[in-house]
Amino acid sequence: MADRKLFAGHAIRRMRRQAGLTQAAMAEVLTISPSYLNLVEKNQRPLSASLIVKLAESFDFDPRALAAGEPGGGEAALRRRLADPMFADLEIDRNELEEWLAGAPGGAEAFARAFDRIGAGSVDASAASDPVSEVRREIERWRGHFADLDAMAETLADELRLGAGDLYGAIAERLRVKHQLTIRVLPVDVMPDMLRRTDLHARQLQLSETLDPASRTFAVAFQLAQIEARGEIDGLAKGAGFTDRASERLYRRHLASYFAAAVMMPYARFLRACEATGYDIELLQRRFGAGFEQVAHRLTTLQRIGARGLPFFLVRIDRAGQASKRFSGASGSPLAEAEGRCPLWRLHTAFDRPGALAVQIVELEDETRWLTIARTVTPQGRRYGAVPAEFAVGLGVAAALGGTMAVARGLDLKGEATPVGLGCRACGRGNCPQRSLPPAGRALVLNERERGVSAFTFGGD
Structure with missing residues (x-):
């Protein structure tokens, strides 16, 4: 994926205007023609690696901003907002959306902020200030990848x-020698409701005996992150500009977790292992001493410039279908972005076979196809007789990119796929036997003399 085309005309135009340069002047600095720069700014030409290097050398900017700053989160995120029923009569197609992003990126960003702020459609006003939603938006702004933390x-x-x-x-020895913190594993009766606790008075990191080896390693790496990566985490948290203290704390916890996972699965070694094994998650678990969910989450972060992995998304749900984790990363997949999900996606049936991989090719209404993997996970800390808990983790990548994956062996990635939607209210597929609700913004067609496969028949757009 290192040679994936990058279109970032909006970012280049903004950079040029901030520098007070005309296209001709900036083109001269970059030793390219003004006509070529004009095409780049209009997203009619991708940024080459050599041009990115010239930009970094000539202007004071972070190259990650080229990918992280797409107006409104990019084309996929804007399409999701425009799918709201209030815009149904406008019939904005993909070409028009691309022209909007290229010609008026500031307007697209303003629309996205206004839409999110006022809670249009399925997003209500309380969601705009919800700490979980705020933190997720900030993570997605970085496409899930924090280069400075990864390098450190x-x-x-x-x-x-x-x-x-x-x-x-x-790690335990480093905490003891360098930071005067010892590790103590305590019986579950002593820590019945805690998995990890830092006792600064006793200079101890206390861990529950219910943690498995992978979770214990993660816990001590998390503690190390809070100490040794504090400066980097402080900088990222300050840059996020949260006004709510809970949001900032939640974001800091995510960053410390990111650092811990990066220590367990160092970027270059992990990416090489991914490519050598065909992203075989179970093999990666054993090689790096990590859990399934830890590896799956790490896969969504492999977006280092010049050394990118496959662009995965991740969704974690409970049996009621409620999502407790959603990361679209660089995939831009609506399957992670959308609030709703389709029961025909095997993510929901993974609970029927705990611990087994469910591999499936799904196709959305816009004809995009995704190779997905789903498996159940059980949270750490459970003891006999306690309330059982179980989640299903779904991982996916564009089907066209999944040919090198181990799970794709024997699959025809261009063949038959399961047609799915983004929840019944957002799905316009007719004759779906699984449909529970009619799609929003579509008129019901009722005929007492007929009964189709679906309980709901509806008109066109």
């Missing part, structure tokens, strides 16, 4: 490997 964690992981082959032991 990778350097630290190399240091720890030189000291000991056992990562858990190496």
